[in-house]
Amino acid sequence: MELYLNATSPYARLARIVLLEKGLSDAVTLKWCDPWADDAELLNANPAGRIPALVTEEGTTLSESVLIAVYLDSVSPNKPMLPAASLGDVLHLAGSGQNLMDAAFTTVIARKHYGKGIDDSELGQRRSRAIQRLLKQLNSELGEKQLASTINLGDIAIAVALDYLVFRLPEVKWQEKYPQLKEWHAGVTAQESFHQTAFC
Ligand SMILES: N[C@@H](CCC(=O)N[C@@H](CS)C(=O)NCC(=O)O)C(=O)O
Known part of the structure; x- marks a missing residue:
């Protein structure tokens, strides 16, 4: 999986914390980018040009931090984020x-x-x-x-x-x-x- 993010977005940080809490760091490549600079790879993954965006193993892009969190929560049963x-x-x-x-x-x-x-x-x-x-x-x-x-x-x-x-x-x-x-x-x-x- 790939996660598009930067270091100052609260939404991206939420997604990244869930990733770490779920023990999924090794399964996700972090794609650092500037969403305000029309980063070509980001726009290709998410036409809205917003981060966070998660590209799943199947090549599907998920946007919206909470939806990404719900997805990551379902990938691993450990430490449920939504008990x-x-x-x-x-x-x-x-x-x-x-x-x-x-x-x-x-x-x-x-x-x-x-x-x-x-x-x-x-x-x-x-x-x-x-x-x-x-x-x-x-x-x-x-x-x-x-x-x-x-x-x-x-x-x-x-x-x-x-x-x-x-x-x-x-x-x-x-x-x-x-x-x-x-x-x-x-x-x-x-x-x-x-x-x-x-x-x-
Ligand atoms: N509701 C969205 C908000 C995402 C968002 O606004 N991300 C900002 C960075 S903090 C962004 O990428 N902005 C670029 C733009 O709007 O063009 C979420 O929860 O993921």
Whole structure:
């Protein structure tokens, strides 16, 4: 299999962490690319030009990080990313993590293309409020939760989104406002898979 990715995409990092957690590193070649530079190989694999994109053994391209995660989860039975017994909860958290990533990533891209003043636009303000509401919700849902011995897709999506905020929008300072969420995040990101995929 081949995984198209870069080192700064939260979506690509989610897919890569799942890959590592599932013990599939040797089965997947990492194809480093710049999705913003119309990389020819990426466009051939995924006409949308977006990462992550996974090309399976059969030559089928999968896009969308969560769909890639679902596929990788099915390839190996070890460490289920979507445990059946808590599927609703895990998908709820995975969705919240994706929503947080979307609001943060769109803020970053809007600033890159239109300048920081775009934050004051109606859509910029909506994104900012969404980030604040999601952080509040995640803190109340996870702040007092004991971390399970194995991590799942929900944990990964949220921890990656929180890391992305620190990486690209440090002014949000969620760790200062939510020390319990900070503790939860530290537990998840202590995993080797997070160290190996740190944003850079
Ligand atoms: N919903 C998608 C988002 C993927 C995405 O937006 N990837 C960005 C990089 S972080 C990208 O490739 N952007 C290039 C473009 O939009 O042209 C997912 O979960 O995989």
